Amino acid sequence: MQLEEGKEKFIQAWGTLGSSWGINRTMAQVHALLLISPEALSTEDVMQELNVSRGNANMNLRALIDWGLISKELKPGERREFFVAEKDMWKVAKQVIRERRKRELEPMLRILEELRQVEGAKGDKETEAFTEAITNLHELSLKADKTLNTMLRADEHWFLSSFMKLMR
Amino acid sequence: MQLEEGKEKFIQAWGTLGSSWGINRTMAQVHALLLISPEALSTEDVMQELNVSRGNANMNLRALIDWGLISKELKPGERREFFVAEKDMWKVAKQVIRERRKRELEPMLRILEELRQVEGAKGDKETEAFTEAITNLHELSLKADKTLNTMLRADEHWFLSSFMKLMR
DNA sequence: TAAAACTTTCAATAACTATTGAAAGTATAG
DNA sequence: CTATACTTTCAATAGTTATTGAAAGTTTTA
Incomplete structure (x- = not known):
């Protein structure tokens, strides 16, 4: 070509x-x-x-x-x-992750924290389903946030050797 | 609320x-x-x-x-x-990752493999810059692919304990 | 078999997003 | 200072994507 x-x-x-x-x-x-x-x-x-x-x-x-x-x-x-x-693709990827975390994950976390406080009768199915979904999503988002943070702090060497070794 | x-x-x-x-x-x-x-x-x-x-x-x-x-x-x-x-958010996340990998990462890998074969004079700056960018991107994509694959194969327990422990 | 209850399709259109290019703005050089 | 070389803005318009809703299709019931 x-x-x-x-x-x-x-x-x-x-x-x-x-x-x-x-x-x-x-x-x-x-x-x-x-x-x-x-x-x-x-x-x-x-x-x-x-x-x-x-x-x-x-x-x-x-x-x-x-x-x-x-x-x-x-x-x-x-x-x-x-x-x-920037030509270093790992730096590019990190930068994209950093920006999207800031632009999307952080605002979503704030909304989820707000939504955890929805009130309703204790036995109400609707409220319970809502609260559970929000709680689970909040937990997963927090974990994703921590994981991304750690990745971003890691330097290329760490990513390429330790992490990749772990991942096989 | x-x-x-x-x-x-x-x-x-x-x-x-x-x-x-x-x-x-x-x-x-x-x-x-x-x-x-x-x-x-x-x-x-x-x-x-x-x-x-x-x-x-x-x-x-x-x-x-x-x-x-x-x-x-x-x-x-x-x-x-x-x-x-599906209410289990980790399953949801995995499913989204699986689909996007199939729909986007795999096609991109195929294109990059094709583009690695671009020919040009050995000393040509343009060709060299192109080849290097493609090679780096290809390497990163392959690594991302492997990492995602491993994550997808892992069950929730693995993700939540081992991986998260590593990530602090 | 025919009518009813429901799902799917798709051409028309609405809503949204990206793009143009001319005009306004800004900085540099002489 | 003012002419020139450039950058930025923005209203008009083009292009793209999503939505509607009526018609066609399908399955079930009687």
């Missing part, structure tokens, strides 16, 4: 994967493009490579910075901004 | 969470409703509780069955179908 074909396939695949994770297609594609690019790219470069408008490119580059997946890079003697992606 | 208010908040929250995981809102809401329901519910019940049309209720109930998150239940002397959700 030739490089151009491979690039296109990868950008396409990464975009599709993004969609099923609630990440907009263009954002995932910009990320893919930067992941495989040896040089930092300008907004203009992104617009050209992906055939998107200036506004779209700009908005998704900013969103990626917001997620901590890419960063601005200034080239001496250049006025425009260039962008590079 | 009263039961009705709690139910609504939970259904709403679960729906929102679903959206950010690429799951359609109604599907997540139907799931939430069944999770907290002590009895099996009919299509009609779902339509009423969530204010959605028959077609919508039917389609999302089928999708949930497809995901293995709910099942049909037949009541003696009743002609309609009723639906119950």
Whole structure:
């Protein structure tokens, strides 16, 4: 397979994967493009490579910075901004986990804690089923939270050796 | 807080969470409703509780069955179908992991394996950056796949005791 | 077999999300 | 200071995905 074909396939695949994770297609594609690019790219470069408008490119580059997946890079003697992606995939994965934990797991935990206080007659089936579901979900979420935290604190070496050894 | 208010908040929250995981809102809401329901519910019940049309209720109930998150239940002397959700949250989590692995990770692995064969001049920066990104991503994906597999094979006891102990 | 009770389908449409591109904003260079 | 090179915003619009509801399909009952 030739490089151009491979690039296109990868950008396409990464975009599709993004969609099923609630990440907009263009954002995932910009990320893919930067992941495989040896040089930092300008907004203009992104617009050209992906055939998107200036506004779209700009908005998704900013969103990626917001997620901590890419960063601005200034080239001496250049006025425009260039962008590079973090290339270490384990760091990328950790960053995504960190952000989603903050954006989704933490708010959900707060809601579940609130919902544990639903009151109702002691023998009421409805209330009991509700309370039990919430309690179980809360426990699982807490465990997931702790596990993720530990993973995030671990360095790559730990993940690759100890954890993987345990996992076979 | 009263039961009705709690139910609504939970259904709403679960729906929102679903959206950010690429799951359609109604599907997540139907799931939430069944999770907290002590009895099996009919299509009609779902339509009423969530204010959605028959077609919508039917389609999302089928999708949930497809995901293995709910099942049909037949009541003696009743002609309609009723639906119950799996209530054990660890089983639910495992099932979601299993399905997403099948639907997303496996196809991605296949694409990455294909993309590792991109050819190019040996000193070409573009090709080298591409190959390296693909190789790293492939390695990480393989590791994730193995880890998930091991988790899925493990029973709850293992997860809750050994693994959680390790994780503190 | 026919009517009733229920489920499924699907074309039309509504609702939502992403994208464009021109205009406004900002920073740098001369 | 002001012209230029760039970035950001945002209202309009395109594109996508979800929802409706009536019609078709299926199974059960009598």
